Amino acid sequence: MTNTAPEPKSFPMPLWLQGIMEALAAAFIGAAIIVVPLAIMWITGAFANMPLGDAGAIGAYIWLSSFGVPLELVSLDTQEVVGTWWFIPLGLVVVWLLLARRVGARLARASQLRTLWQPTLGAIAAFTFFVWGTNTLVSLDVVSINATLAVTIPAVVFVLGYAWGALGYFRIPLAEYTAKRVDQLSDAARNFWHYLWALIRAATLALAGAWAIASIVLSVQIGIHWAEVTDVYQRLDAGIFGGLVITVLQILVLPNVAAWTLSYLTGAGFRIGTVEVSPAGTLPGAQPALPIFSAIPTEQTLQHHWWVLLLLLVAGIVAGWWFFGTGENHLEDFVVAKIPNQPTAITLGVLLTGASIGITAGILCLGIMFVSGGSWAIGVLSTIGAPPLASAGLFAAQIGIGAAIGYALAPLRHGAFRWSKSAKD
Structure with missing residues (x-):
């Protein structure tokens, strides 16, 4: 007989409670990313004699606006709305996602597919409650906010990121289930869905390639104007912590600037308040004192810089080349089957393929351009970013032309391979 004490029994945490705890942890971490730097700035006297409650309210409104919640700025004298702040730092949205x-x-990972609804409901309810409580507890006389939008928009962003993680973990059983469902369809329906999926991937590839090209152009431009960028840093004289905050802010806005550079490469350009920038030239005006804006080109002309309009064709060529390799172009198969003249059918199929990839990529670009711009509602800075419709339309045309070229050239690779193999034999 021994005196060993019995091991304590452990009870697993209910799934709905796990959902609540995980969602609240994510919400607190996200809020801390905004509030902690502002608290340090308040302690160091950056907000002069502003009460701590007002400084906290500013942090809460910045957190809400980073999700895309519009803030209406109200005049204290007339109590009228003087502007609407609506701007989404894409780098910060990536962090929330x-x-x-x-x-x-x-x-x-902690649940099964059939029980996933329990932690999902708990997580969404907890995050929504946190957002509602944040919006309810803080207030500023100069800011008016729609309570419904303040709760709905952050909740939607959270649901998108949550679905990304949960469905990604169960991607194998979901893919098998989807494949079984597709196999039960008719041949025409199955070909349509295969073609649509390949088309979306080709358009995504084109957009990613164009984004990479725009990022390279932006990096080169910043490198060329690095002296001007450092000069603005010195003029701001924000100190070590202030300089760090400005640098982090620019990093978070960098994806937005890359999207504006993409619009610049389409020819549509972009604007920052009264400053209008395009390959045809730059219309100068007042602009924010962010160092990165010192890299804006000022001496370009369309006569000497027309070649920038050809850079996005490379992304389209890659997308068309890749699309040919999937072997899922059932639209071309349909055209060839309906038109007896083979050269005419193939030419029409290539043109329709380029147009389809271009239009799909243009739709994706439209969403990017819409969320990358907005309004800073400060004086002349009422319009920030690229014109969504113009830039998306020009982007679709350039990607479509490039995709048609890439799709037409893709068979040469396979033909050359077969020719070299037969010659060796």
């Missing part, structure tokens, strides 16, 4: 993705992946 990654936090929500982590929640979805962790809860999916």
